[in-house]
Every structure is written in C-alpha cells, then in structure tokens.
Amino acid sequence: MNFWEKINNLDRRIVYLIIGLTVLIPLLFNIILEVEPTKPVQDIYDKIDSLEKDDVVLVSFDYAASSLPELQPMGEALIQHLFEKDIKVVAMALWPVGVQLSDNIFNVKSEEYNKKYGIDYVHLGYKTGGMVVIDSMGSGIEDAFPTDKNGNKLNELKLMRNVNKLDDFALAISLSAGDPGLRHFVMVAHDRYGVPVAGGCTAVSAPQFFAYYSSGQMLGLMGGLRGAAEYESIIEKLGTGSAGMAAQNYAHIMIIIFIIVGNISMVVLKRKKK
Amino acid sequence: MRKLIGLVFFILIISYAIFPLNNITLKVNDVPYDDGGKLVVKWKISLDKEVENIRISQYNGETWTVKKNTDNLNDSMKDNSVNYKQRYKYKIEVFDSEGNLIAEKSSRSIKPGVAFYNMGKTAVLIGLIIISGLIMFFINAARRGQKLKIRRIPALDSIEEAVGRATEMGKAVLFVPGILDVNNPQTIAGVMVLSEVAFKTAKYGTDLNVPVSKPVILSTASDTVKESYLKAGRPDSFNDDMVNYVTNDQFGYVSHIDGYMVREKPAAVFMLGAFYAESLILAETGHSIGAIQVAGTAMPSQIPFFITTCDYVLIGEELYAASAYLSRKPDVLGALKGQDYSKLIIMIILVVGTILTILFPDLDLSQWLTNIG
C-alpha cells in the first residue's frame, strides 16, 4: 500500500488522536480568543440592557451535563449581566439535571453580586411535562410550581408577589439542549402569551433556531460555544466560552486539513487507477 | 383696551388647553380576546417639576395595592392579577425627589371583559380546518376505493434487504426507536416501522434487539413486536427480552447501544425516531462495525449526520409517510395525500405571497397576515 492509499484508508484512531491533541493543547495553555459579536447575540444583550430594575426575567436551564461546555458559559454570562443590572431573575428547569447545574451558577454569582434569594432571585426547580409546564405557567405560575425548589410557597417570596403568570415576565430565556426547551418557549411563551423569548442552544441545533430568530419569534439567539464567547465579549468578562473558542478554532482548522488531505488522496488514487 | 385684554386671556386659555403645563393622562383598557384576567394601564405625564418616582396602584373594591414603581413618564403596564368578576380602578401618584406627592390621578372603574373566541387565532383556525379537512376528505376518498399512488421510498424498500443480510450473516437486527417519548409523533412513526421489521425478523428467524429509553415505549414497542410475531405465525419465537428498557438518560442510552454494537456486531441497524446529539455517535459506531444502516428522523439538525454515515435515510416527512408506505392501508394513504395537498397549498401561498411582496412592497402583506392571527 503506498502513501496515498494509506492516507485514504487512515485508521480512525489516528484521526481521533490528532483531534484530541488539537483540542487539548490550547486548553492546557489557556489560550483565549476573543470573537466579534453578531447581531443575534447583541440583540439579547440590548434587550436585557433596556430592562428596568422592577422587571423580572425567566431563565430556564434546559440542558444536561453533556451540553455543559456550550450552555453553562452562556448561563454564567447571562446571570452575570442580569445581576449587574439589578434585574430580578426567576430560574427553572425542564430537564432534571438543569437544577444542579444552574445552582452551581447561582451559588457563585449571588455571592459575587450580593444577591439575596427570594428578593433578587428565585429558583422554581424542575418540573416534568415540557410544553405543558410552560402552558400551565401561562394561566398561573403557581399552577405549575406551587413551591420553589426549596419548598417555600411562592406567595411567601417577595420577588414572586407581582409575578403571577407567564406574561408578567419581561423576558423568557431558555438555554436548551433539546426537547423540551427553546422550541416550546417560542411556541407557547411567545406565540401564545406574547412574552419576548430569547435563547441559547447547542451549535448543532442553532441552524434550525435561526429560522425562529429570522421570523421575529425569538428576539435573539446564542448558538453554541461561539454564542457564549460572543456574549462574554459583549459584557467584557471573558470566561470558559472564550477559552473554548481557541480549541474550537484549531479543531476546525484540523478538520479542514483532514478533508483537504482526504480529497487529495482520492484524486491521486483516481488518476492512478486511470 | 377691553377687547385687547379679552384677546390676551383668550390666547392664554387656548394655549393652556393645547400646551398644558401640567398634565397626566391615565388610560385603562381591557386586553381583548382573553379570559378577563388582564388590563393594560397607560400613562403619560407632563409636569413642570422634576419627577423622581411614579407609583401605580390598583383598587379592587376593597384595598389599594401598589402595582408598579417607575420613573418612566410615558409608559404602560399589564396587570395580570385581575378577575373578570370584579371592577377595578387605578391611581397614579407622582413624587418628587424629596418624596412629596406632586400630582395624582385616578382612572374610571373598569371590569375586564371575557371573550368566547380569540379572534387573534383566526388564521390558525382556518389553517386547521383546511388541513384537517383535506386529510379527512382524502381518507374518505380512499375508503370509497380511490386508488392512491405513493412514490418509492428507497429506505423503506431496504428493510427486506437489511433483515435478509442479517439473516445470512447469522447476526442480530438492532432497532433504535429514538430518544423521545411515545407522545412524540416521530416515535410513533418509528414504532410503525418496527412492526414491519419485527414481522420480517419473525419470518426469517433473525434475532431482534430493541433497546428503549422511556418506560412507556417499552410496553408499546413490546406489544407491537409481539403482535408482529403473532401475525408472522411465530409467537413462540417472541421473547420479552427483545424489547428492553435501558435508561432515561440520553448518553447512558447511547453508551449502552454503542457497547452492544461493538460487542455483538449486529448486521443491520435501524434508527427511526427522534434523535439529538447521539445520532452521530450511534451512526458512526454502526458504520465502524460494518452494519447496514437505515435511519430516519424529522429533526433537521440530525438529518445531515445520518446522511453522511448511513446507507439509507428517511428525511423529515418520509418518516411520517412510513406507516402509509408499509401498510398500504387506504386510510393511511388518504391521510398522506391530504398532507401533500396541504403542502401544495402552503407552497402556492408562499410563491404568491413572495411575488406580491416584491411587486407591491407598500401593501405590507406580511404584517397584514400576522395581524389576522
């Protein structure tokens, strides 16, 4: 077997090894790359920036640990921005693991910005049912969540006194890795109850959600790790999103090299056969 | 002189009416087409003093409750705490920087209205009637004996080939019905194809393995496979372990299937249903073991992964057409035809709308269509 035949039939384990090293090295050396924000991400920032102190934002953490690298940096950047602007936050999760993952964010950010639970933010917890939960919140948040995740009745929490239904929220943001998630917030919260909806999603789902952004059903969208990095660069606090962009940058270049090499080997072997 | 003084006064009065120095406008309106649970309060304030805080309160016949504090002189708020059985009044109070009340105004009393029908949903209702009507019309036509043709779907024709290959190699057939629950139409469509695959594996005596990720699908898929084996005349070949519950967790499920594929090396792999990120992991592993792979999903983000790694792919609606294609039942074929005609109507609307929007941009057609629902 000559060189090009070997390349054409390259053992996938060699591909895996090269990709592994390409992703690992920038992370080990903590290389951070800033990205230019795009309009869909800027729109989310602008909307939050335009909110008043009395406004309450709903943030739904609809992802599991598998999507943590893409969606957790988005969550961190968003909560940071909301807390910096003293905007009240009500958190919830349509995926069970979302509660623990969002707790990890609130534990850090609430201490950093001196935010009090029940006054500045509330966590409603996880509820099974997906779209039905969101629809139920439309008639009354207490219908879907009689208590918060710690068992406190909602009417005992100062923040929830003027927040009775879904359309009391100035904005609903869903950080979503699949179903249930952002799509249901668009279908129910926006289309049915008129609540402005923005979202973050994994890079693989971003192309389909851009259709909702483009039609105006979503006011903004953060797509994948890049979306997280863009938001971090807008709020000028680079974090894990921007750190991951370096690894993604080099991984993309490596994949392109693989594709070019694969195509060259295909052409060479084709000519040889002729 | 008297005339001059009179004229000056007249001008002053008119000026005050047109350009009031201090003015508060407070309007309370009902939100139309709702359940009587919302009122919108709008205010516009024009004062010659500096305004620090504006307080809006609601009176429900018993007590005054503060609803909002703001410094926006020209704004509105939606009050969702109202009830269609009561009357409400609102009051706006304006305070200066020292906390002194400098102006206030109350609204008239209003009772939220209740609607029987939400006019804003008219376009949805029309669409529902047309599409459902078409589907039911063609179902009836098919029942009356009208012959309905359906184009070839290679992925569904390949079921026989895939199961045959597995039989020849003495290996099992793996069927993955997706990651979502039975309330998802893609899962239902996948289970329809499972009945056909199970019928063939029963006929040829091939092993079948159906790992599921939701307990409700366990009973649905198990009943489906059992019935297929019964139909094929091989009830004794069916065993309960064919359909097995793995875990609800997405990647736990994927790990199990990947492990099974690498250890048992099934010759045919069917992946039909709703998939997320696990689609590429499953398909790549299937490719690496050399299995013939037939996949189908309506998740737009996962279709490209299946296309690059699988031998046959059902794209989007082809998955929903599977039950019609395999069973050839008139009812189901009729529904498929109705679906196709609905698509045709949508395409015509899109083309006509695009042409009209280009030719007559001032018509603002998209806004008009949005406004009717």
Next chain:
Amino acid sequence: MFLRRQVPFFITVVVALIMIIAYFTPHPTISPVRNKLQDWFMIIAAFTMIVGILSLIKVNIKKIRTASAGSDKIYSLVTLSSLFIMIFFGLLPGAGGINNSVFKFMFNHVMVPLQATMFSLLAFYIASASFRAFRAKSTMATLLLITAFIVMLGRVPFGRFISGPHLSNITEWIMNVVNMAGQRAILIGAALGVMATSVKIVLGIERSHLGGE
C-alpha cells in the same frame, strides 16, 4: 381489549377536543378544565419516572441473576449500586436533600464528567465522519465541501484573521438564506406530518401508540 383499545381511544378523543377548543376559547368556563388536564399530565409524567426506575431495577436484577449474562452482571451491579447510593444521599433526612455535600460531590465529580465525556465523543466522530464523507465526488458534493469550508472558517476567529469580515459575512448569508430555506422546508414538512399523525390518532386510524394494530 376494551380497556386496552377503546377506553384509551375515547380518552384521546375527548382530551384532544377539549384542548383544541381551549386553544381558541379563552372563556373562563373552559380554562379550568384545560388547567386540570395539564395538571394531570404533569402528575402522570412524574409517575413515568417511577416506572422507569422500577423497570431499570427489574431489568438489571434479571441480568444479575442470569448466569449467562457474563460481564453484563458487573455493569448491572454498578448500575444498581449507583442508583441506590444516589437515591440514599438525595433522600437522606436532615442532610439538605439534593443540596447535601455527598450528593453534590457525586454529581459534580462523577455524573457531570461522565455525561460530558459521552458528548465529547462527537468531536472525534465528526472528524472521522468529515474525513470520510466530505469528498468531491460530484458537483453537488464539491459544492457541499466548499460551503463546509466557508462555514467552518467563518464561525471561528481564524476566519477573521485570514479574510477580515468577508468569510464571516458569507457565512452569515449562507446561514440566513440558504440554510434557512432548507430548515424552514423541513420544519414545515415535519409540522404537517405531525398534524396528519395527530388527526390520524384522533380519528383512531393510527393505533400503534396503543400497542400494535
């Protein structure tokens, strides 16, 4: 048979009609019925988790008992012991429930890395799938290849480094115009498929969710 077919079908039709009417009618007479049905759905959905746990236990105990299971026995033992340990610490009275330190430790240091690892396999699989699949064998395949290059470079800082804003702008155009058209077509088609399936279920033509024909 009556309980397995006719009763579920009757429930399906009644609930579907109520929910459709409730969608178009905001009147307060219908919304309590709709809200009640939604509450029931959430309760039933929560109970399916219990069914899931019981199924998991049953399946793995069977594997442990079966002599021929081989190495699957060890995996089943690991599954069951992980399940019971997490439940134990999560339900431990007075320890803060899921906020207790042991539960959090196991979540953050076992579950999160395991789930993240499985997802990270995608990076490798995408590389090997791209290497194999992106070959310029035909005009359309070449077009796909060039588009992939542009989008991959346009989405990372390297694209801006080599071409300024141009690659980014072309990527945006591809995503907002070409990709959007394809996504919308699939979404509309899939939505029609969902609608047709729903009509078939309500009319009783589609009964596979009730188990077979």
